[in-house]
Amino acid sequence: MTTSPPAAGAVARNNVELTGVVAARPMVFAHGFGCSHEAWRDVAPHFTGTNQVITFDQVGAGESDLSAYDRGKYDSLHGYADDLIEIIDELGLDDVVYVGHSVSSMIGVLASIRRPELFGALILVGPSPRYVDADGYTGGFTEDDIDALLDSLDSNYLGWSAVMAPAIAGNADRPEVGDRLTASFCSVDPTIASHFARVTFMSDNRADLPKVTTPTLVLQSSDDILAPLPVGTYVHQHIRGSEMVVMTSRGHMPNLSDPDQLVKEIRDFLS
Amino acid sequence: MTIETSFEDLYQFAACGQLSTDADGVVVVVNETFLDWSGRSREQVIGVMFRDLLTRGSQLFYETRYQPVLRLGGEIREVALELSRGDRPGLPILVNATVVGESTRIAVFDSTQRQDYERDLLAARRAAELSETRVRVLQDASTAFFTASTEQSLAEALLEIARDALIAADGAVVLQDGAGIRRVVAGNLRALELLDLWRAVPDLAEPPVEQVTTVASLLEAEATSAAGAGILRSVRMEALTATPLTGGKGALGSLVLLFGRERDFDGPALNLHVALARQASQVLERLRLQAELENMALHDQLTGLANRNLLRERLSHALARAERAGREVSIIFLDLDGFKEINDGFGHRVGDAVLQVVAARVNGVVREGDIVGRFGGDEFLIVCEEADTGAALLISERVVAAIAEPIPVVEGVGCITASVGIATVLPGKPLPTLDALVRAADAAMYTSKSAGAGRITAVTL
Numbered sequence: 001m002t003t004s005p006p007a008a009g010a011v012a013r014n015n016v017e018l019t020g021v022v023a024a025r026p027m028v029f030a031h032g033f034g035c036s037h038e039a040w041r042d043v044a045p046h047f048t049g050t051n052q053v054i055t056f057d058q059v060g061a062g063e064s065d066l067s068a069y070d071r072g073k074y075d076s077l078h079g080y081a082d083d084l085i086e087i088i089d090e091l092g093l094d095d096v097v098y099v100g101h102s103v104s105s106m107i108g109v110l111a112s113i114r115r116p117e118l119f120g121a122l123i124l125v126g127p128s129p130r131y132v133d134a135d136g137y138t139g140g141f142t143e144d145d146i147d148a149l150l151d152s153l154d155s156n157y158l159g160w161s162a163v164m165a166p167a168i169a170g171n172a173d174r175p176e177v178g179d180r181l182t183a184s185f186c187s188v189d190p191t192i193a194s195h196f197a198r199v200t201f202m203s204d205n206r207a208d209l210p211k212v213t214t215p216t217l218v219l220q221s222s223d224d225i226l227a228p229l230p231v232g233t234y235v236h237q238h239i240r241g242s243e244m245v246v247m248t249s250r251g252h253m254p255n256l257s258d259p260d261q262l263v264k265e266i267r268d269f270l271s
Numbered sequence: 272m273t274i275e276t277s278f279e280d281l282y283q284f285a286a287c288g289q290l291s292t293d294a295d296g297v298v299v300v301v302n303e304t305f306l307d308w309s310g311r312s313r314e315q316v317i318g319v320m321f322r323d324l325l326t327r328g329s330q331l332f333y334e335t336r337y338q339p340v341l342r343l344g345g346e347i348r349e350v351a352l353e354l355s356r357g358d359r360p361g362l363p364i365l366v367n368a369t370v371v372g373e374s375t376r377i378a379v380f381d382s383t384q385r386q387d388y389e390r391d392l393l394a395a396r397r398a399a400e401l402s403e404t405r406v407r408v409l410q411d412a413s414t415a416f417f418t419a420s421t422e423q424s425l426a427e428a429l430l431e432i433a434r435d436a437l438i439a440a441d442g443a444v445v446l447q448d449g450a451g452i453r454r455v456v457a458g459n460l461r462a463l464e465l466l467d468l469w470r471a472v473p474d475l476a477e478p479p480v481e482q483v484t485t486v487a488s489l490l491e492a493e494a495t496s497a498a499g500a501g502i503l504r505s506v507r508m509e510a511l512t513a514t515p516l517t518g519g520k521g522a523l524g525s526l527v528l529l530f531g532r533e534r535d536f537d538g539p540a541l542n543l544h545v546a547l548a549r550q551a552s553q554v555l556e557r558l559r560l561q562a563e564l565e566n567m568a569l570h571d572q573l574t575g576l577a578n579r580n581l582l583r584e585r586l587s588h589a590l591a592r593a594e595r596a597g598r599e600v601s602i603i604f605l606d607l608d609g610f611k612e613i614n615d616g617f618g619h620r621v622g623d624a625v626l627q628v629v630a631a632r633v634n635g636v637v638r639e640g641d642i643v644g645r646f647g648g649d650e651f652l653i654v655c656e657e658a659d660t661g662a663a664l665l666i667s668e669r670v671v672a673a674i675a676e677p678i679p680v681v682e683g684v685g686c687i688t689a690s691v692g693i694a695t696v697l698p699g700k701p702l703p704t705l706d707a708l709v710r711a712a713d714a715a716m717y718t719s720k721s722a723g724a725g726r727i728t729a730v731t732l
Contacts, residue, residue: 034335038343071438076531078507079440102335141327148328148353154393155351155386156332186339195438201331203532225322226334250295251322252334256342257295 010086014056015063018091020048025120026093028054030084032102032126033200034193035186036062039101042259047266051097056087058104060192069192077103077203081110088118095120097270101255102126102226103200105235110205112214122216123266126227126252127235129205137206140228146201150194157190209238216242217269219262223250243269288364288379296320296338296375305379308364310356321377326353326361337366345370351382351389405543408436412547416554422446425558426457429526429551436543439528440508446516446524446555453524461502462527466513468499483544484513488533503529510534514548518556526551573623574630577644582652585642586705589656594702601663601695603653604712605633605670608688608724610649625678625687632673637666651689652709660729663693667727675725688725692716695731703732 010016017037020027027047031039037055044053057064058080073079084107088096096119100108105127112119131139132146188196216239220232229246236244245265249258282289288305292298301316309316309324316324322333329352341347346369353361363386368377412432419425426444434442443458445466455462469484486492489509492500503509510530516523526548569581577585586602593600607629614622626649633651634643642654653670655663674689692715694708703711711730719726 032335035339039339041343070435072434072440072531075438075440076507076509078531141331145327145331148326149331150328151393152328152332152351152353153336154397155389156336186336186343197335199532223320225330250297250320251338253338253342256339 009090010083011090013059013065013068014083014087015065016054016056016087016091018052018054019044020051020053022052024050024052025095025097026052026054026091027097027099028056028084028088028093030056030098030100030104030107031058031061032100032104033196034188036188038062038186039253039255040099041256043099043255043262043266046259046263052093054087054091054093058196059083060196061188062186066189066192069189071195074192074195075199077107077110077199077205080104080107081114084108084111085115085118088115094118097121097123099123099266100125100127102128102252103203106203106205106208109208109212109239113208113211116213119214121270122212122214123219123269124216124235125219125255125262126221126224126232127218128227128231129209129235129238130203131201131226132204134204137234138230140225140231141201143202146198149197149201153190153194153197157193206234206238209235210240212239212242217265218242218244219254219265220244220246221249221251221254222246224252226252245269288381290316290321290377290379292321292375292377294373294375296322298324299374308362308379308381309354310359324355326355329353329355329361337368341368341370341375351386354379401539404436405539405546408432408543409546409550412550416550419554419558422555422558423456425551425554429547430457433526433528433544433547436547437512437528437540438530439512440531441506442526442528444516444524444526444551447522456524458527459506459529461506462525462529465499465502465511466525466527468496468502469511469513482515483536483541485536485541486511487536507531512536512544514544516548516552516555518552523552523555571645574627574645576630576634576651577642579644579646582642582644582646582654583705585644586654586708589642589654590696590702590705590708592656593696593698596657597698598657599659599695599697601655601658601660601693602708602712603655603663603667603670604646604692604694604709604716605651605653605667605674605689606716606720607649607674608690608720610687613687628678629674629687629689632676633670636669636673641666646709652712658695660693660695660731663695664727664729667691667693671725671727690716690720690724691727692719693727693729695729697731700732708732 029040029044031037036057040055044055047053059068059074060066094117098108098119105124106129108122112122128139130137131141132143133139218232218236220229232244236242247254247261247265249261251257254262283303285302285304288308289302290298290305291300297318297320298316301313306313306316322330325333333352337347337350348367350366352364352366354364355361363382365380365382366377368375415428415432416425419428426446430442430444433439441459443455443462445453445462446456447453453463469486486495487510489500489503492503508529509532512528514526516525569578570576571578589600613625637643637653640656644652646652655666671689671691675686677686692712694712694715696703696708711732715728715730718728
């Protein structure tokens with residue numbers, strides 16, 4: 001069943017959707033860079049029989065309120081962590097099972113450090129605390145690689161960004177058109193995507209990992225170039241008491257390429 | 272001329288590269304055209320993930336964008352990627368892909384020419400956007416600053432525009448008043464500590480320099496100020512800039528910006544800091560000049576107290592408020608005893624100094640919110656809201672005692688006293704005119720003076 005959330009604040013801004021069993025242990029699913037809540041299409045429904053299931057869009061993605069995109073706020077993952085905490089507070093949840101994919105792993109890590117009492121478990125799918133190599137640390141990428149991604153984003157959005165620009169500027173006369181993107185799967189605003197990419201791939205959250213006190217599961221895919229095995233291992237080693245499972249799924253999107261395995265691992269961890 | 276008849280040849284030597292992958296994205300079939308373009312042998316492609324044939328930047332895009340859209344929608348169109356070719360430069364390609372059952376069919380088009388053209392277009396667009404952004408920011412700033420009527424609203428506008436233009440998570444505007452006291456007028460209150468820790472405010476003694484102090488990362492912060500780094504961490508910030516606001520007479524304050532992650536402050540960014548600070552400084556100077564002029568029109572220049580104009584305005588507001596609230600309001604009229612003798616005997620300069628001392632003393636003993644004004648010559652008026660006769664008497668006694676203290680201005684002046692008249696407006700009575708009220712207090716003061724120096728007389732209306 002679906003219940004309608006209060007229509008204001010973070011819940012409205014982040015296009016929060018509630019399904020599943022009311023008052024059962026809440027599970028919050030957070031998508032990563034490049035996608036929207038649709039990333040959980042094949043995973044979240046598996047939990048609606050046992051849990052209260054919450055999905056949402058990060059501001060700038062999916063059907064979030066684009067006019068809420070404050071570049072300063074979202075210039076670090078803390079801005080996204082603030083939103084996550086706001087969503088949980090507005091819904092009055094606690095003992096949250098947080099499932100974060102990719103960059104949203106670190107967003108959950110930051111939120112759980114700030115408000116540990118809200119979280120019962122962190123499930124980090126393909127986490128990386130830092131993508132760019134540094135002294136004695138291999139993230140897997142150089143700054144040039146990140147620049148190449150930004151070029152790639154620009155060339156892929158070149159065609160339609162000009163068409164979309166007037167709509168996303170927040171046309172006050174037509175807010176229903178301007179503030180939401182519903183054009184395609186995993187719709188993202190190109191300008192925001194470019195900034196989000198920079199924030200995602202240039203952040204360094206290594207120092208935050210030891211501060212996590214929430215029980216944590218690291219779900220590592222095989223052959224994930226964004227979050228290779230040594231990076232997943234690094235996260236596991238630096239979050240005290242965490243567990244790590246290396247899955248057979250290949251690539252960075254086990255939620256889409258092998259949802260059944262992902263569901264099974266989450267269930268095993270929670271039981 | 273030969274016409275192809277074999278579908279095999281049509282596939283192998285098609286005008287586009289063609290591949291099929293399994294559900295994991297591993298290449299199962301590939302045509303000759305693709306092998307030719309990629310410079311790889313069939314063995315180097317079959318069994319390899321399509322992703323791994325791309326350059327690093329394209330791999331990132333593939334994983335974060337191409338894959339989810341393809342998985343969710345079952346197809347993807349005209350995706351710009353780059354094929355890795357070992358030591359040779361990458362080959363720009365456009366990709367269409369469709370999921371058919373367990374397999375994904377991929378068509379690859381060489382887009383070298385389009386790519387070259389696009390690259391130029393992109394470079395031009397980025398350059399144009401950069402300069403356009405700068406112009407727009409400065410225009411917006413000039414509009415917003417122009418409409419600011421107070422230092423507070425100017426500080427808020429500066430902070431908002433600077434935060435947005437320079438993508439700062441937080442910040443503050445610190446302003447320095449004429450006495451050199453600095454305070455955070457808008458934004459994060461901890462900015463002042465941070466400023467002091469990094470000594471970003473230009474010293475008044477040195478010529479002002481338009482120079483931005485930057486701390487680009489926590490690492491740099493740690494190296495220059497451990498305490499500062501601690502504050503940054505506690506507010507979840509990782510970098511900061513401080514830009515001085517300077518006017519013709521020196522330091523006016525600082526614009527402090529705080530950033531949520533490590534930042535690289537390049538030339539254009541620093542220039543924008545300076546340009547915004549300069550615009551705001553000009554407006555701030557104008558506002559201060561205006562305030563000074565207004566102050567002069569409403570204040571007595573010798574004592575700095577409210578002049579007759581301001582007294583009348585405040586008194587009429589006080590009467591209106593008293594009537595609305597049903598409360599008393601009192602005015603205290605005081606006249607110095609024997610001031611004429613001091614002026615005649617010691618000269619105007621000594622007389623002026625005595626008036627200044629008296630003004631400061633009266634101001635020092637009234638209640639907060641009471642208005643002290645110089646009514647003319649050696650006459651002073653105090654407006655006391657919500658004060659009945661008893662309260663006004665208490666205030667008057669303190670005033671009389673304070674004035675009566677020895678005045679060490681010039682040898683021989685010794686002490687001076689004041690005669691006081693109080694007029695209290697009672698609630699429920701018809702409101703007197705300003706002039707009637709002042710006349711009543713003046714008359715009461717004369718009653719005191721006639722009875723001898725240093726006395727207090729109170730009347731009610």
